[in-house]
Amino acid sequence: MKVDNDLRESIRECAYQHGFDLCHFSLPKIASQDRKALDNWVDLNMHADMAWMAEKSRLERRKDPDSMMDDVQTVISLAMRHAPSPYSLEQANSSSTKGNIASYAHGVDYHDVMKKHLKALARDWDVLLGEHEQRVYVDTAPVLEHALAASAGLGWQGKHTLTIHRQQGSWMMLGELFTSVKIPVDSPASEHCGSCTACIDICPTRAIVAPYVVDANLCISYLTIEYKGFIPYKLRSLMGNRIYGCDDCQAICPWNNKAETPDTDLLTPRGENILPELAMLLHLDEQGFRERFRKSPVKRTGRAAFLRNVCIAMGNSGNMEFVPLLLKALHDVEPLIRGHAIWALATLHTLQNIDGFIEELIELKKKEENNDVLKEIEAILSLK
Ligand code: SF4
Ligand code: SF4
Incomplete structure (x- = not known):
């Protein structure tokens, strides 16, 4: 099935209605510099005890989104934002009777929330696009999500390696939907860290x-x-x-x-x-x-x-x-x-x-x- 730009915007609108803040499209390809960076990271044992990161077949799949399902034509990167509660670095370091939990974990498990919304979205896209194959992922499969999000123009990977959007910042969680439908892709994101460290x-x-x-x-x-x-x-x-x-x-x-x-x-x-x-x-x-x-x-x-x-x-x-x-x-x-x-x-x-x-x-x-x-x-x- 071929999707024109109008239909692509309807797909995006549908994602917003399902609670996603950003929805961008890319080819199922990882840029060569990202593949190389992943190999170097694993070679230097920076994945620590996460043996699954270095396991050969998973590593290869991570570098090749094409291998995640038959006939994948487009990867749709989706972001759901959360509002961080007031946080100060002093609070995280000072003597206290309280513990600090990362902002994204202040409420319910994002895996469950995002999966539920992704599945509902996939059902609506079934209606919108007719018969096609699609799979949803939320941190559960070998998917190089930040690299895909950058090539889809959702945001650039900051020096801390997380995805940043110019207007919406980085307090967000990512999910992906792989589809057999060919959808016009977005332009890759440009980098805006500059000289900041x-x-x-x-x-x-x-x-x-x-x-x-x-x-x-x-x-x-x-x-x-x-x-x-x-x-x-x-x-x-x-x-x-x-x-x-x-x-x-x-x-x-x-x-x-x-x-x-x-x-x-x-x-x-x-x-x-x-x-x-x-x-x-x-x-x-x-x-x-x-x-x-x-x-x-x-x-x-x-x-x-x-x-x-x-x-x-x-x-x-x-x-x-x-x-x-x-x-x-x-x-x-x-x-x-x-x-x-x-x-x-x-x-x-x-x-x-x-x-x-x-x-x-x-x-x-x-x-x-x-x-x-x-x-x-x-x-x-x-x-x-
Ligand atoms: S280098 Fe600066 S702009 Fe880039 S991710 Fe780090 S703090 Fe943010
Ligand atoms: S890289 Fe970021 S999350 Fe990890 S210890 Fe440093 S500041 Fe904390």
């Missing part, structure tokens, strides 16, 4: 190792959401009170200061996860965690890794009121939580007398069977 300079862990290159091994978003192991020592104190994701590189971006506030916010309408109390979170058992985050993307991280992050934030808070709770966490069933509670207590106790805590650690060492937790105990004892 604000995101590189502000990054707490120096994870933006070069313009347009983020080393996941250092990125707080990766560490707090995807990574399920013991957080490297040198990064813990740099995490501040960020317990799920990190907004710093977007919060500092001048294009977000200029962006208009979205008329509707389907992703974070309730904002129930804005600065939750850390103490309340460390109380959550497995069932409590599942109930508390049932509709939130936070559930994907799991209790053990999430409470690991909470322990680190407590350690960084300088707030001695957390000590009783952390002492209780030393006996949690999850080694990840026990290990990071040890670090948090040691960090807090450097502010005050540590002797009582050392005695507690010596007792713990006699009973502990997990090697990683034992390493955490040894690391503190060796400082004595």
Whole structure:
């Protein structure tokens, strides 16, 4: 089927009616510089523990959107914006009783919201375009979404690697619809970072190792959401009170200061996860965690890794009121939580007398069977 420019605009209008803020069209091709950049990133192990990123067949598919379905003619990149709640970088670093959750996760899980709207949109396009093949993706398949969005003119990839639109900024989530219908494509986006380096300079862990290159091994978003192991020592104190994701590189971006506030916010309408109390979170058992985050993307991280992050934030808070709770966490069933509670207590106790805590650690060492937790105990004892 051939689509003219008028019909293309009807398709776009239909996307707006379904709650999407941006809708752009590209060929199912990844530019050669983006393919090369992906290969280099994986070769340098910047994908960290995300083995699926480096897995050969998935890597090849990521570089070749054509392979995602038979006869794909057009990729439609769609963005749904969310309104960030007031956020200050001081708040993310300062002593506090609260944890910082990335803005996009303040409400319901964007995967669920976007998928629901994409599927409804696909049904309407079925009517508009007649019989054709289409598939929808929201962060669930090997799709190089930011590169596709840039070639569709939806926005350019900033030096922090996220997509920025000139009027609408970068607080948005992306989804894609692949179709067998040939739709006239949009012009690629031009780049507008210029000489700005604000995101590189502000990054707490120096994870933006070069313009347009983020080393996941250092990125707080990766560490707090995807990574399920013991957080490297040198990064813990740099995490501040960020317990799920990190907004710093977007919060500092001048294009977000200029962006208009979205008329509707389907992703974070309730904002129930804005600065939750850390103490309340460390109380959550497995069932409590599942109930508390049932509709939130936070559930994907799991209790053990999430409470690991909470322990680190407590350690960084300088707030001695957390000590009783952390002492209780030393006996949690999850080694990840026990290990990071040890670090948090040691960090807090450097502010005050540590002797009582050392005695507690010596007792713990006699009973502990997990090697990683034992390493955490040894690391503190060796400082004595
Ligand atoms: S999300 Fe945070 S840690 Fe990651 S690159 Fe941006 S500022 Fe750095
Ligand atoms: S902060 Fe500056 S360099 Fe970074 S993405 Fe925004 S405009 Fe580009």
